[in-house]
Amino acid sequence: MSRFNDAAVEISSFDQVVGIAAVIQGLKHERFRDNLIKHLLLPLMKLTIELSKHARILTLVSQHKLSTNPLKKLVAQKRCLFGGERLKVIKEEVEKLLQTGFIRRVDYCEWAANLVLVKKANGKWRMCIDYTNLNQACPKDCYPMPNIDKLVEAASGNERLSLLDAYSGYHQVPMALEDEEKTSFYAGDEIYCYVMMPFGLKNVGATYQKMVTIMFQTHIGRNLEVYVDNLVVKSWKAKDHLANLDETFSNLRNN
Numbered sequence: 001m002s003r004f005n006d007a008a009v010e011i012s013s014f015d016q017v018v019g020i021a022a023v024i025q026g027l028k029h030e031r032f033r034d035n036l037i038k039h040l041l042l043p044l045m046k047l048t049i050e051l052s053k054h055a056r057i058l059t060l061v062s063q064h065k066l067s068t069n070p071l072k073k074l075v076a077q078k079r080c081l082f083g084g085e086r087l088k089v090i091k092e093e094v095e096k097l098l099q100t101g102f103i104r105r106v107d108y109c110e111w112a113a114n115l116v117l118v119k120k121a122n123g124k125w126r127m128c129i130d131y132t133n134l135n136q137a138c139p140k141d142c143y144p145m146p147n148i149d150k151l152v153e154a155a156s157g158n159e160r161l162s163l164l165d166a167y168s169g170y171h172q173v174p175m176a177l178e179d180e181e182k183t184s185f186y187a188g189d190e191i192y193c194y195v196m197m198p199f200g201l202k203n204v205g206a207t208y209q210k211m212v213t214i215m216f217q218t219h220i221g222r223n224l225e226v227y228v229d230n231l232v233v234k235s236w237k238a239k240d241h242l243a244n245l246d247e248t249f250s251n252l253r254n255n
Helices: 014-025 030-052 084-100 132-136 148-155 177-183 204-215 238-254
Strands: 002-004 007-009 103-105 115-119 125-129 160-165 185-187 190-194 224-227 230-235
Touching (some): 084 185, 148 224, 148 230, 230 238
16 A cells, blocks of 8 residues: 555555556646656556566565474364355365465375355455464464554654555465475365465464565665565655655565
8 A cells, every 4th residue: 555645545456556547647747747657656567567477575585484393283174165155255266376376286185274264344255264273383483573663653753654565465475395285275175285375374474574674674764664564665855755665666676
């Protein structure tokens, strides 16, 4: 999400960027319009195209390891059966995840979890996975997370703030190869596992925070604050804000 004063827009698809382009092109202030096109619109278009191809964070930067306790018993949950609307939703979501390369089929597994479908306020379904047993077998990662109060304090007083929310952020981080099949889950008559880091696992927030801390180590505190997949680009002076956005987008593209 990018915020300028009281105007906010959530960007999650290329079509939305095209809509933003139409708004910017209609601005009457020529210099302001040209600056927005150069420093905001063009980087947004490039970044959205790369996201649509599901560009992944290099494993040299980060990967998620489970470090399961070897003394914990392997658990394959009793399979839950779904039918009707729920089964249709599951098939559609699984197909999307297969096409993007986030999951793969599993021939044999010792861990297996059930899907949980939760109906959202807008009437659509959210597909989750019950990783209760797997999480119990994983020790807590004590990596220090940023303090919210300090982040708010660090952002206060700046003339410009832009709030960015990473699109499918967790799914850009690879699972450690040896841990992929531990994330196995039932879906219809087949079993799949995650190749990329899924939501619902213990310590995924800590893994993501480590990654963004490394990625933005020269930005944090200067023109950026980061909490997991939420970024705040900040500028003490309004005239510097487009340059700070440009620098942030360049860093995202390079990683």
